[in-house]
Amino acid sequence: MSTQRSGAGVLVVGAGPVGLAVATGLLQQGIDVRLIDQAERPNPHAKAITLWPRALEALDRLGAAAEILDRGLALHAQNYHSGGRRVARLTFDKVRDTRFPFAVSLPQQETEEALRHRFEALGGKTEFGVRLTSFEQDGDGVTAVLTDGEDRASEVRVDWLVGADGAHSTVRSALGTGYEGETYPQQFLLSDGPCDTPLAQDEAHYFMTAKGVLVVVGLPGGNFRVFTSLAPDAEIAEDVRAEVQRAASERCPVPIRLTGEHRTGVFRVHRRIADRFRDRRVLLVGDAAHIHSPAGGQGLNTGIEDGATLAWRLGSVLAGGSPESFLDRWEAERRAVAQGVLDDTDLQTRLWMMKGWRRNVRDTALRVGERTGLLDRFVIPRQTQLSLVHPGARRSFGRLREGARLPDVALSPALHAGGDRVERLHDLLDGGRPLLLVFAADRRHPARTAEAFSAAAAIDRPGHRTLVVSGAPSPRERNGVPVLADPAGALHAALGLRGPAVCLVRPDAVVSTLGRPGDLRLVRDLVELPAAPHPHPVPETLT
Template sequence: MNTVPATASVVVIGAGPAGLTTGIALADAGVDVVLLDRLAEGANTSRAAVVHARTLEVLDEFDVAAELNERGLVVGQFDLNDGPERLATIRFDDLPTRFPYALLISQATTEEALLARLHRAGGTVLRPYTVTAVRGDDTGVTVEFTDAAGDSGSIRADYVVGADGMHSVVREQAGIGFTGASYPESFALADVRMDWPDPRTEVALHLAPEGFTLVAPLPDEQDDRFRIVATVDEAPEQPDLAFLQAIIDARRPGGRIREVLWSSRFHVHHRLADHYRAGRVLLAGDAAHVHSPAGGQGMNTGIQDGALLGRLLARVLHGEADTLLDQYEATRRPIAQDVVTLTDRMTRMATLRPRPARALRNIVIRTAVLFPFVRRAIAFQLAELSTR
């Protein structure tokens, strides 16, 4: 555990992808930045598993994209199925970008690469420190915390960035509302080794009356590692092999799970912070927006938040007007609103149960994707290239 200094120009709370990217942008600009995280070490589970084209463009500006490409798995298409019926195939290979694909990679690996990049910029993450209070005034912000032994301390900063997740202490302390709701279903999430009949060059979303199941390949020397995300009425806290195999058998017969490497259950919310800024306190990542995992947009949106916010803060700390920070919410909040709306529609479409509604949905999808411009528009939006 490192000692927290008495002061810093910026304190970033939370060392996930959004917080790390913010820290890199600040450290690159020579800003005195301190990152605090409540975990004793970085998370080692995969959670988010895709990096989209626009995020790779952003990370390429920080010289991180090449490393991720070396360690990830390139996937060229997204397939949508209802049982044995293929409804749509969305390809990424003709997108106007240097990265015309989705990169499948564990979030733990992405965070590892970002942390190493932060260290190269001269920054570090101080752990484990739990933030208990955030108090701002006209001249700065005081952050109070406790360490692993329960001892308390504080640090004074010009600005504070809350990148501390959906249950953000920073957001709550700043009095910023978090408007939205929760989905009734629970989500089972697992990384498994399995025999899978489809190519490892595609991500597939399988629709069924019981719910949707996303199956995505993950990079692995044995070429048998996959991510499974499935909606169920009520998932166990740690879904086991039998539970997950039953889902595959019901929704995409033909896959055989041989080992569960990691699993979890979670409930999904669709929420958006009422504001991204309260004086000298700003929000990024899941502290500002949460939504369904459909489309794999969450981590990507947070990384892009951090890149812009870090650069704007650096400019202000180097002498530009504080009003420059208003650009952050004006730019990023509408993008998050669009992501929340998109993923909500995808989730509700995918979880339809009445047979007539499912039949109509399938007809609409099959008809729409007959047109190349529709397929391209969907790929463009999934890749988040519209956020440029």
């Protein structure tokens, strides 16, 4: 058996969308990565189909969103029916401060292909037909045994191993990590293909009946996904499409007829989460770490965010800018997110199946929620994960909150950041580097301008991007610090900032730290950057 020792920092096992997100994020930072998959070819199945705004933002930072939007179908509403009547309609009309105020319907294999194109454009290569046989780890790295399609074994030495190899993860099994949870008793059938129906294709439709749920969601190319539940003890007919058609005709008050060629599937739904997402130099992401009900389409989205957020932290560790303990925060955050998603999707699945008086209570709550706007104001932000806040004590200035996502405010008209025109706030994010924004709040207080630039100069360190947001007439750069011109104070107002503030933003668009320009000791401690050879180092203290 041959042994390969290279500078490859990371071996990613599993080349689905989650593994590709990790690998692409690492390549963007200049980290050498090896991506393998035991399958002989890319996955041909649709699987998950819904991408929500927060995942789309992560895909945009990875450089894959444009192709996904070209391929996908934008979804603009969700309709819930019970007893033959619509009881609630949820729209994305109140989704603000994102360039993706909608969901995208796209079969998973096409999301995967778009990410693979981006990965390959960065110089990456997916090694299909390569299986992880075993691995051992020590304080310096991981030694893995790989087997190719001809059963030839080789040994490779890497610094880190990432398991993105699905619910039946070889990596998780080898670690001996628990994967506790349950399997729902119902069986589920789906059929993807053309349908003759007046149902709006750019919306999702849920029909909750005493006999089970029927879900109809538009797909690109004029197709639909028709998804239905069966009783636990029901026998499944050999013709799955005919069974789905029968359920659709029985449960949908609107005509729907499956036409043309359809792809069908039969499966059960699980809710499970791994005991830990990290064991020393081995990490778990996506379905290898957690698996959810398809209700709300959260699983794939959560996995993509697992991978994207892991990539910049792991890049920082490999660059020497952060200790290994920097990854402990990633594990704590992502496990908390996964547990929350698991609870939400479990609740929605159980809501689908309610009967008797519980169904009446559910329907009444949905009607009231729609009429009062509560569903659009609270349920949609949670479903899109835009309102997600990581656990812990948090400081807030205006609409900025530590642990929460930086609002992707539209800047109209476009503002100037140094020499560049910036149309949205997230345009300022730059690869694996953190972003330090110093808000001068000086449009009506000229004395604050000098204070902001002095603070920025004192805080600024190599390895992150620093900008002063100023409403005063000023050059594009001052004292070596670029200016984001905000002459009308629109950005300050959009973020609810009435006074000066310093905002440190992680590469995954999460606000890490908030402070005041005069609090230099605190801010200096928080953004101290150790020297690192990496082109885009990330500070240890961005936690």
